[in-house]
Amino acid sequence: MTVTENPVDLEAETLRLYRAHLSKGRATLAELFGSHMEVASEGAWLTTSDGERFLNAGGYGVFIMGARHPIVMEEVRRQLDTHPTSTRILLEPTVARAAEALVSVAPEGLDRVHFALSGAEAVETGLKLARANGRKRTVSMKGGYHGKTLGALSATAKDVYQAPFRPLIPDVLHLPFGDVDALRAELSAHPGEVAVILEPVQGEGGVIIPPKGYLKQVEELVREFDGFLILDEVQTGFGRLGEWWGLDFEGVTPDVLLAGKALGGGVLPVSAAVATRKAFRPFDKDPYVHTATFSGQPVLMAAVQGTVRAMREEDLVARSRDLGARLLPRITEIAQRNIPDLVMEVRGQGLLIGVQLVEPGLAGELLIELFNHGVVANHSMNGSSVVRFTPPAILTDADVEFLLDSFDKATVDLVRHSATMPEGGN
Numbered sequence: 437m438t439v440t441e442n443p444v445d446l447e448a449e450t451l452r453l454y455r456a457h458l459s460k461g462r463a464t465l466a467e468l469f470g471s472h473m474e475v476a477s478e479g480a481w482l483t484t485s486d487g488e489r490f491l492n493a494g495g496y497g498v499f500i501m502g503a504r505h506p507i508v509m510e511e512v513r514r515q516l517d518t519h520p521t522s523t524r525i526l527l528e529p530t531v532a533r534a535a536e537a538l539v540s541v542a543p544e545g546l547d548r549v550h551f552a553l554s555g556a557e558a559v560e561t562g563l564k565l566a567r568a569n570g571r572k573r574t575v576s577m578k579g580g581y582h583g584k585t586l587g588a589l590s591a592t593a594k595d596v597y598q599a600p601f602r603p604l605i606p607d608v609l610h611l612p613f614g615d616v617d618a619l620r621a622e623l624s625a626h627p628g629e630v631a632v633i634l635e636p637v638q639g640e641g642g643v644i645i646p647p648k649g650y651l652k653q654v655e656e657l658v659r660e661f662d663g664f665l666i667l668d669e670v671q672t673g674f675g676r677l678g679e680w681w682g683l684d685f686e687g688v689t690p691d692v693l694l695a696g697k698a699l700g701g702g703v704l705p706v707s708a709a710v711a712t713r714k715a716f717r718p719f720d721k722d723p724y725v726h727t728a729t730f731s732g733q734p735v736l737m738a739a740v741q742g743t744v745r746a747m748r749e750e751d752l753v754a755r756s757r758d759l760g761a762r763l764l765p766r767i768t769e770i771a772q773r774n775i776p777d778l779v780m781e782v783r784g785q786g787l788l789i790g791v792q793l794v795e796p797g798l799a800g801e802l803l804i805e806l807f808n809h810g811v812v813a814n815h816s817m818n819g820s821s822v823v824r825f826t827p828p829a830i831l832t833d834a835d836v837e838f839l840l841d842s843f844d845k846a847t848v849d850l851v852r853h854s855a856t857m858p859e860g861g862n
Contacts, residue, residue, distance in 0.1 A: 636682025642819020
């Protein structure tokens with residue numbers, strides 16, 4: 437069916453198609469935000485079918501360089517015009533160059549790459565490498581989020597996501613994030629058998645930042661007891677925290693580093709597992725033991741090359757650090773001034789900032805109020821009372837002021853509207 441460009445008709449038709457073929461629940465959720473349809477994007481802004489513009493401080497961490505970055509688009513268009521999809525029978529230069537580009541910004545010692553599409557696929561790759569290297573037990577952290585495919589879901593410690601699909605992968609244990617003693621006990625009880633997967637900062641957990649030195653202690657324990665370390669930087673990598681990787685803050689080198697979200701430059705879906713030679717040896721030995729049809733396809737690899745190039749040429753890692761240092765104290769001040777009784781804490785690192793409300797319903801209300809004032813943000817999958825900001829590192833001064841002004845107005849409206857709610861209602 438051809439969809440008319442009339443905004444009202446487009447919204448009605450899209451909602452109908454969602455309910456018919458995609459998700460009734462997703463359509464109902466969209467109606468809470470006025471049933472807007474996003475139809476265009478550029479830089480830090482997106483445009484809806486009725487012509488409204490919104491500052492994109494959401495996108496679950498994908499848009500570190502905004503939407504349709506010209507350098508990424510240039511690389512992708514060139515590849516589209518020549519050879520977008522390969523047969524995978526012959527060697528292909530674009531994937532080789534993308535791997536070199538990714539390795540060039542990874543920690544020293546990580547020089548083997550497997551490309552995928554989603555973060556969950558990268559997680560599966562990391563878990564399979566651990567198994568192939570003899571570590572049959574897995575430890576992940578409570579509050580951590582690693583995806584919803586079967587292996588990744590087993591490591592994602594949230595009952596509401598796991599319950600419908602049990603039994604999951606066996607021998608997976610969830611420990612408290614930041615608890616070194618609990619990790620030592622598990623590793624020492626099973627030397628040479630355990631793979632540990634964790635995030636440097638738990639994004640979907642609600643922007644949970646571990647105690648200083650925790651990552652380094654984890655690495656040391658894993659080495660002491662001959663374990664296998666997987667760092668999931670699908671959300672925190674590529675400048676999101678103000679360094680290329682969250683592991684850079686403590687000089688950690690895992691066996692496998694997982695990248696995604698921002699890796700495709702906000703243009704195409706790409707993820708990767710970057711491993712040491714030793715960890716990658718089972719895949720080197722048999723190139724067909726872990727494959728995927730669309731792994732490393734040329735048009736995706738062009739996006740990776742464009743992303744690394746843009747990050748370097750525009751020094752976006754430093755911009756992320758500087759913008760985060762500007763935004764975090766001002767968001768904190770506004771929250772403490774406008775909603776002191778409704779906010780528990782504001783925390784963040786770089787351009788990953790979380791505002792924790794006293795209960796989940798308020799987080800949902802704040803997201804709606806932000807949207808009403810022209811800003812898109814996200815909730816946190818494992819921390820439902822946390823509103824999360826993941827703005828791009830290309831924000832202008834005017835964009836920064838717009839974001840802060842919108843947050844100011846949204847929090848004022850949150851107080852006004854929450855005061856009129858019936859007791860116990862959301």
